[in-house]
Amino acid sequence: xxxxxxxxxxxxxxxxxxxxxxxxxxxxxxxxxxxxxxxxxxxxxxxxxxxxxxxxxxxxxxxxxxxxxxxxxxxxxxxxxxxxxxxxxxxxxxxxxxxxxxxxxxxxxxxxxxxxxxxxxxxxxxxxxxxxxxxxxxxxxxxxxxxxxxxxxxxxxxxxxxxxxxxxxxxxxxxxxxxxxxxxxxxxxxxxxxxxxxxxxxxxxxxxxxxxxxxxxxxxxxxxxxxxxxxxxxxxxxxxxxxxxxxxxxx
Numbered sequence: 001x002x003x004x005x006x007x008x009x010x011x012x013x014x015x016x017x018x019x020x021x022x023x024x025x026x027x028x029x030x031x032x033x034x035x036x037x038x039x040x041x042x043x044x045x046x047x048x049x050x051x052x053x054x055x056x057x058x059x060x061x062x063x064x065x066x067x068x069x070x071x072x073x074x075x076x077x078x079x080x081x082x083x084x085x086x087x088x089x090x091x092x093x094x095x096x097x098x099x100x101x102x103x104x105x106x107x108x109x110x111x112x113x114x115x116x117x118x119x120x121x122x123x124x125x126x127x128x129x130x131x132x133x134x135x136x137x138x139x140x141x142x143x144x145x146x147x148x149x150x151x152x153x154x155x156x157x158x159x160x161x162x163x164x165x166x167x168x169x170x171x172x173x174x175x176x177x178x179x180x181x182x183x184x185x186x187x188x189x190x191x192x193x194x195x196x197x198x199x200x201x202x203x204x205x206x207x208x209x210x211x212x213x214x215x216x217x218x219x220x221x222x223x224x225x226x227x228x229x230x231x232x233x234x235x236x237x238x239x240x241x242x243x244x245x246x247x248x249x250x251x
Contacts, residue, residue, distance in 0.1 A: 129162030
C-alpha cells in the first residue's frame with residue numbers, strides 16, 4: 001500500500017470534519033479540529049467551534065445513555081441476578097464511567113489550556129465557559145471516582161464565571177446566554193438537588209428574554225434558536241415547579 005504525504009489546508013481539515021460529522025465519526029471530527037488548532041491557532045470559526053462542541057456532546061451523550069441503561073438494569077434485576085451477574089454489570093458500568101471521565105477531562109483540558117485563554121470577550125468566551133461548566137457537571141455526576149475532588153464546586157464556579165460574563169456582554173435573548181442559563185439551572189436541579197434555585201434562575205432568564213424580544217431581519221435566525229431554548233426552559237420549569245408543589249404538599 002502506498003502512503004501519500006498530503007499537506008492539508010484549514011479548509012481541507014474543516015471539510016474532513018464535516019464529512020466525519022455526517023458519518024457520525026465523532027472522534028474523527030475532534031481529531032480534525034485539534035489539527036486546525038495545532039496548525040492555525042486557537043481561534044476557531046463558528047462552524048469549527050460548533051462541530052467541535054457537537055462531536056464532544058454526541059460522544060458524551062452516548063456514554064451517559066449507556067451508563068443510565070446499565071444503572072436501570074442493575075436496579076430492575078437486583079433481586080433476580082446472580083452474584084456473578086451483579087459483579088459483571090458493575091464492571092461494565094465502571095468501564096463506562098472511566099470512558100466518561102477521560103472524555104470530559106480531554107475537553108476540559110482543551111478549554112482551559114487553549115480555547116478559553118484565546119477567546120474574545122462576549123459570545124465566544126461565554127460559549128467555551130459554558131462548555132467548561134457542562135463537562136465539570138458531567139464529572140460531578142461521577143464523584144465516587146474522584147472523592148477528593150470537589151467537582152461540583154468546580155462546575156459551579158465555571159457556570160458562575162460564564163453567567164457573569166454573559167450578563168455583561170450578551171443580550172437576554174441571545175441563544176448562547178439562554179443555553180447557559182438553562183444548563184446552569186439543570187446544574188442546580190441535578191447536582192445540587194435544589195429545584196427551588198433551578199426554578200429561580202430559569203424563570204428569571206425566561207422572563208427577561210420574553211420582555212426583551214425585538215424582531216428584526218438580522219435577529220430572525222438567532223430568535224429561532226432562542227425560542228427553541230425557551231421552550232425547553234419552560235418544559236423544565238413546569239417539571240421542577242411540580243416537584244416543589246409535591247414537596248410542599250408532603251410537608
